[in-house]
Amino acid sequence: MxxxxxxxxxxxxxxxxxxxxxxxxxxxxxxxxxxxxxxxxxxxxxxxxxxxxxxxxxxxxxxxxxxxxxxxxxxxxxxxxxxxxxxxxxxxxxxxxxxxxxxxxxxxxxxxxxxxxxxxxxxxxxxxxxxxxxxxxxxxxxxxxxxxxxxxxxxxxxxxxxxxxxxxxxxxxxxxxxxxxxxxxxxxxxxxxxxxxxxGHFELISAQQEYDTLEKLVNFTIDNYYPQITSEGNQKYKDFFQEICKRTADLMVEWFRVGFVHGVMNTDNMSILGLTIDYGPYSMMDEYDLNFTPNTTDLPGRRYAFGKQGQISQWNLWQLANSLNPLIEDEQFLEKTLNEFGDYFWKTHDTMLCKKFGFDQLLDGDEEFFTNWQGLMQELQLDYTLFFNELEKIDNKNNLKDTFQRISYTLLHPEKILKIEDFINAYNTRLNRNLISKEESITLMQKINPKFILRNFHLYQCIEEINSGKTDILEKLTTALKNPYQEIYPEYSIKRPSEYDDISGCSMLSCSS
Known part of the structure; x- marks a missing residue:
């Protein structure tokens, strides 16, 4: 090298x-x-x-x-x-x-x-x-x-x-x-x-009131990583903060799209470039649960639960705003920008969900549809990734009980199957409002919904095998993760097996290195 x-x-x-x-x-x-x-x-x-x-x-x-x-x-x-x-x-x-x-x-x-x-x-x-x-x-x-x-x-x-x-x-x-x-x-x-x-780099310098060094660090960051910012004076620092807010919101939406839960969203684990950084007690979503946190240290408060990641990112941006205010010197601007963060996040989030369902645009009534869907997912403990994989294939001839039992982490009684039927009817009604064909809708879904996600039980199996001196699973997972929108290994497109439910490192993790 x-x-x-x-x-x-x-x-x-x-x-x-x-x-x-x-x-x-x-x-x-x-x-x-x-x-x-x-x-x-x-x-x-x-x-x-x-x-x-x-x-x-x-x-x-x-x-x-x-x-x-x-x-x-x-x-x-x-x-x-x-x-x-x-x-x-x-x-x-x-x-x-x-x-x-x-x-x-x-x-x-x-x-x-x-x-x-x-x-x-x-x-x-x-x-x-x-x-x-x-x-x-x-x-x-x-x-x-x-x-x-x-x-x-x-x-x-x-x-x-x-x-x-x-x-x-x-x-x-x-x-x-x-x-x-x-x-x-x-x-x-x-x-x-x-x-x-x-x-956290910016928080430290600002807390120490080293404002000259803070200005140097912000200028260094803009010059090297935000070359699109060409404004001068305070406006430069305002543009910088707005861009960080946008990148952070976009990152959170991507986490929601694939079902990623970071687990430790402290401000020192937030990238100034909007990158996912510091992979500790994270998890990809198995059964859908807005209140799920993979981090034992985050219990019982569940501050960093899946459904709170947008809210927490905004809270973290407030702390960054406080640190940058000595350069921006405009509290009203910062408050307005942070309030607008929520509007931008939710619009981007809902547009993303539209694509996951194969909708070509966000329409009136979609927010209610998404809320009902979330309730169904949590009540029936449906696997997040596998749900959308099955949704691509569903038609009126499908056996809904067999299909959804295969991707549920609980036993589906007849009354729950009726709720699934009601949802599918509502989904088909909404699809009929599309301006694109069913085939185009499925193509849209296939581009945004992964077939393979790296689940904790996959990682557990891999770590156990490496400990024993083998790397077969490591090599197989490396191939699969490079092709997440294809089903290269059907045996990996399954929900978490029940034998891994209570194993440390599969359902819950700690910050231990």
């Missing part, structure tokens, strides 16, 4: 010190700390994303490149560092946080001029590890590697994954925070993004 072309543009523009010192502490007035990966004596490559490597300009993998993929024996051109940021966690101000398990290698530019940041996750402690070891276990690393690539192919803005490697050492973790820590295999994932800047 062409690692000699990796540069460090960020650290040339902003203050940083504490070189090589990983002792946990506050670092006021500093945006990053130079720190080295811990190094691993017996690493082993599990998988490498050749397509991504070629795309970003690193080129083909060679055996000697394993050192780089785990942070060993780095060349002199690479000055590694971790960044400081702050955040609101579960609604509360948490103060200074930072890259506790992430270390940045720098940035590479491909032949087309596109820049990509490269980062290790799990390569050792940083000053922001908060008394932790900076390592990561295999299960969380596999989940991040596969899900970030799955989201890309689903069409959802996301960070990406370059490689997954064993570190050759064990890491002790209490998986469910139950007082039962166990040794697990350690791993490092190399992930990439146009930028890993978060809401």
């Amino acid at each position: 062409n690692i000699e072309n990796i540069k460090q543009p960020f650290i040339k523009n902003f203050p940083g010190d504490f070189s090589g010192n990983t002792i946990q502490r506050n670092t006021p007035k500093v945006l990053f700390s130079t720190v080295s990966p811990v190094g691993f004596e017996k690493p082993e490559l599990i998988t490498f994303n050749e397509e991504l490597s070629e795309e970003i300009g690193l080129g083909k993998f060679e055996e000697k490149d394993l050192d780089f993929l785990v942070g060993n024996n780095l060349p002199e051109n690479i000055q590694t560092y971790a960044t400081a940021y702050a955040g609101h966690q579960f609604g509360n101000w948490a103060g200074q946080l930072g890259d506790g398990r992430a270390i940045l290698a720098g940035e590479i530019t491909n032949d087309s001029g596109k820049k990509t940041e490269i980062q290790w996750k799990g390569a050792g402690a940083t000053p922001y590890s908060r008394h932790a070891d900076g390592r990561a276990v295999l299960r969380s690393s596999v989940r991040e590697y596969l899900m970030s690539e799955a989201m890309l192919h689903l069409g959802v803005p996301t960070t990406r994954a370059l490689s997954l490697s064993f570190t050759g050492e064990d890491v002790v973790r209490d998986m469910m925070y139950s007082g039962n820590p166990q040794a697990e295999k350690g791993a490092v994932v190399v992930r990439t993004a146009e930028s890993f800047l978060r809401f």
Whole structure:
């Protein structure tokens, strides 16, 4: 790989010190700390994303490149560092946080001029590890590697994954925070993004009242990632905030479209570019439930439940607005923009739902139709993805009981089948208001409704197999996630088997790495 072309543009523009010192502490007035990966004596490559490597300009993998993929024996051109940021966690101000398990290698530019940041996750402690070891276990690393690539192919803005490697050492973790820590295999994932800047980077500087540095960071972000913004003065910062709001709303709609639940929507886990970032206790939706959260830490309040993700993103944007106001200096503008966020989100959300149902446009009465559908989905515990797959195929000759029992997580009694019949009648009536043909409607549905989603039980099976020294499921899942709108493996287009209902890592997860 062409690692000699990796540069460090960020650290040339902003203050940083504490070189090589990983002792946990506050670092006021500093945006990053130079720190080295811990190094691993017996690493082993599990998988490498050749397509991504070629795309970003690193080129083909060679055996000697394993050192780089785990942070060993780095060349002199690479000055590694971790960044400081702050955040609101579960609604509360948490103060200074930072890259506790992430270390940045720098940035590479491909032949087309596109820049990509490269980062290790799990390569050792940083000053922001908060008394932790900076390592990561295999299960969380596999989940991040596969899900970030799955989201890309689903069409959802996301960070990406370059490689997954064993570190050759064990890491002790209490998986469910139950007082039962166990040794697990350690791993490092190399992930990439146009930028890993978060809401929390801006929150930290503003909270410290370092407004000159805040202005530098905002200008740096606009110049490098928002070149379409050409206005001057305060208007530039207003345009910047409006664009962040739009990207964030669009991202939330995409999460709703595919049934993704992030699980930890703290402000420090919100990308300034509108990317899905930090794959922790996430889940793809099995049975439809607006109140579903995959994160045990989010119980009992369910702040980050599936149906609340739009609302929480708006709350997070309020915190970002407070941080940017020293530059924008217009509270009425910020309030108006944030109030408009809801209107934009819901219109975009409902337009997306229209496409999922094969409707060519949003019409009067559709909101009531969607509300009734949501009630039916929750009452009958229907699988979100499989419901739309079956809806494409339904005609008057179908046996509705067999069809819907196959995709339900509860027993469907006769009165519930009658409710399904009523819904299908209402759906057909609504389809008749389309200005496109039934065939065109189905084509519209097939473009937006995935046939394959990466479910937690798939990941559980994959992690168990890798732990046993095999990668067959990993390779199969990698093929499937690259083709989510095709049914390449029919055996994967099933609801979660009941034997996985109560297994940790399938239904509920924690923030444990």
